[in-house]
Amino acid sequence: MKNPKTILITGASSGIGRELALSYAAAGILLLLTGRDEKRLADIAAECAARGAAVKTTNIPVTARAEFAAQLAEWDNATPIDVAVANAGISGGHGKAGDDVETLLRNIIATNIDGMFNTVNPLIDRMRARKSGQIVLMSSIAGFRGLPSAPAYSTAKNAVRAYGEALRPLLARDNLEVNVVFPGFVRTPLTDANDFAMPFMMEPAKAVRIIRDGLQKNRAVIAFPWQMRAMIMVITALPRFMGDAITARALKKKR
Numbered sequence: 001m002k003n004p005k006t007i008l009i010t011g012a013s014s015g016i017g018r019e020l021a022l023s024y025a026a027a028g029i030l031l032l033l034t035g036r037d038e039k040r041l042a043d044i045a046a047e048c049a050a051r052g053a054a055v056k057t058t059n060i061p062v063t064a065r066a067e068f069a070a071q072l073a074e075w076d077n078a079t080p081i082d083v084a085v086a087n088a089g090i091s092g093g094h095g096k097a098g099d100d101v102e103t104l105l106r107n108i109i110a111t112n113i114d115g116m117f118n119t120v121n122p123l124i125d126r127m128r129a130r131k132s133g134q135i136v137l138m139s140s141i142a143g144f145r146g147l148p149s150a151p152a153y154s155t156a157k158n159a160v161r162a163y164g165e166a167l168r169p170l171l172a173r174d175n176l177e178v179n180v181v182f183p184g185f186v187r188t189p190l191t192d193a194n195d196f197a198m199p200f201m202m203e204p205a206k207a208v209r210i211i212r213d214g215l216q217k218n219r220a221v222i223a224f225p226w227q228m229r230a231m232i233m234v235i236t237a238l239p240r241f242m243g244d245a246i247t248a249r250a251l252k253k254k255r
């Protein structure tokens with residue numbers, strides 16, 4: 001969408017969401033920012049306000065469906081949301097022996113899939129009625145295939161991709177835009193926790209420039225860097241046993 005005025009960003013207290021909020025922050029813009037950490041959320045709100053934006057925040061987790069829906073309704077009633085970015089997410093690997101892998105898996109699914117539903121679904125009918133709105137879903141390069149290094153995460157991000165693919169033509173009939181973002185590795189606290197090699201690491205500011213450009217042009221797929229996009233395209237096109245051999249190598253690579 002060109003020149004949106006009211007922008008919702010979940011997971012704005014850190015990383016890509018934080019950088020995205022800063023990039024939109026300007027006079028005449030209302031930012032609706034969410035996250036769990038009140039201090040970091042207040043800090044980013046203050047930074048955005050210093051750039052001239054009006055800012056509202058909530059630390060209601062995206063997993064709290066009813067509470068979050070009520071907050072979205074209140075915000076959207078006050079000022080209709082132009083762009084909703086379902087960005088909040090957590091990652092996690094395959095777990096080590098002794099880890100509570102089941103809990104890890106359920107948390108990743110709850111945040112990355114249910115949290116995404118809880119963000120966009122309450123807004124769809126509202127945007128449809130207005131015949132205006134843009135829905136942005138944060139997937140990942142891991143959203144193009146199941147990965148042994150991150151089973152639950154890649155499952156969740158594949159689901160996010162599929163939901164965006166499904167919604168885009170469906171909602172285009174009501175003039176809505178739906179875009180799915182597929183970052184490779186971006187330097188944030190999420191990737192700081194990884195102990196494996198992360199090729200073609202990108203700084204958040206550059207990632208956000210690419211995302212903003214793709215959103216302005218209403219691209220269905222915003223995938224970057226091109227090297228990671230090409231790599232995953234090759235892997236998904238190869239015979240399964242070859243793709244499995246390549247993705248299994250990531251299990252062994254430590255940085």
Ligand SMILES: NC(=O)c1ccc[n+]([C@@H]2O[C@H](COP(=O)([O-])OP(=O)(O)OC[C@H]3O[C@@H](n4cnc5c(N)ncnc54)[C@H](OP(=O)(O)O)[C@@H]3O)[C@@H](O)[C@H]2O)c1
Pocket residue numbers: 010011012013014015016017034035036037038040060061062063087088089090091111115138139140141182183184185186187188189190191
């Ligand atoms: N960085 C990468 O390389 C990369 C690559 C591909 C995709 N992505 C995706 O990009 C998105 C942002 O990742 P990031 O790298 O910026 O990570 P990050 O720095 O860890 O930020 C994640 C954000 O999500 C919020 N969040 C997590 N669980 C939440 C919940 N239950 N309710 C509300 N907010 C919640 C966090 O809030 P608090 O910090 O306040 O808890 C934080 O603001 C994620 O969906 C991630 O999967 C990232």
